[in-house]
Amino acid sequence: MPVASDVEEPTTDAEAAAEGLPINEVFYSLQGEGMLVGVPSMFVRTSGCNLRCWFCDSYHTSWEPTGAWRDVDSIVAEVQSHDQANHVVLTGGEPLIHEESVDLLERLAADGYHTTVETNGTIYRDAPIDIASISPKLASSTPTPDRDPKGDGEWEKKHEENRIDMDALSQMVDEYETQLKFVVTDESDLPEITDLVERVRTATASTLADEDVLLMPEGMMREKLDRTRSRVAELAMEHGYRYTPRLHVDLWNDAPGT
């Protein structure tokens, strides 16, 4: 795919209307994470993010955002060209920084697709979303100078300030069928997870069951997951939360377009 532009910040509405969405990749695969794991799905990956997790497995949508601007018609046409999939995963980067993601979701809903949006939960948008797959970012995601994949901790403060927005998160949980999918680096993440789950329960009218809380092992590649998945599965059992594998990594490691 041609690299037409770098995407650092959300565009203005006028630019977005004229240009569509910055797209890093569109591909057909199996949903690798969460409650629909294994379901044949089309993936639409937007470029650009408002956070910078040190472990981000989509480096070219966050730390070095690249992509081609595409109009919604051409994205929908590519989704339709794989007629095995009735399910679309909109991901990124952070797809909800882009106003035009709402247009895309409306077009997909009108065409009868079931949609999952993978989001960090910091931006609320009103859109036809079947599953909000929210992955709130924990303190262990913060790019401190010793873990910054690119620089020297320049993003540490901004990431730390913006990684949780309780208003946006609560509104999303109230409006959409939700899974809260936490990336677990080790067991020291658990107190923060249980605390955040309780805060969400207090702030929302909807029921957030323990099974709607998912623990996912951190690991971009198989070798890392081999070291983390057993412990994360045990932690899920201890707390009554759900464990989610990273099926695509088990099957295809970090191959592009999977």
Ligand SMILES: C[S@@+](CC[C@H](N)C(=O)[O-])C[C@H]1O[C@@H](n2cnc3c(N)ncnc32)[C@H](O)[C@@H]1O
């Ligand atoms: C690249 S993010 C894009 C969507 C959105 N920005 C978010 O973070 O939820 C897609 C999913 O991958 C997860 N993820 C990113 N890097 C990971 C890693 N190294 N190990 C495990 N999960 C990771 C995120 O937490 C999120 O659930």
Ligand SMILES: Nc1nc2[nH]cc(C(=O)O)c2c(=O)[nH]1
């Ligand atoms: N197969 C597959 N499943 C996924 N589920 C969520 C993904 C993501 O990057 O958001 C993802 C991904 O990148 N690949």
Ligand code: SF4
């Ligand atoms: S919020 Fe998502 S896309 Fe952004 S840096 Fe973190 S994992 Fe990557």
Ligand SMILES: [Mg+2]
């Ligand atoms: Mg991924």
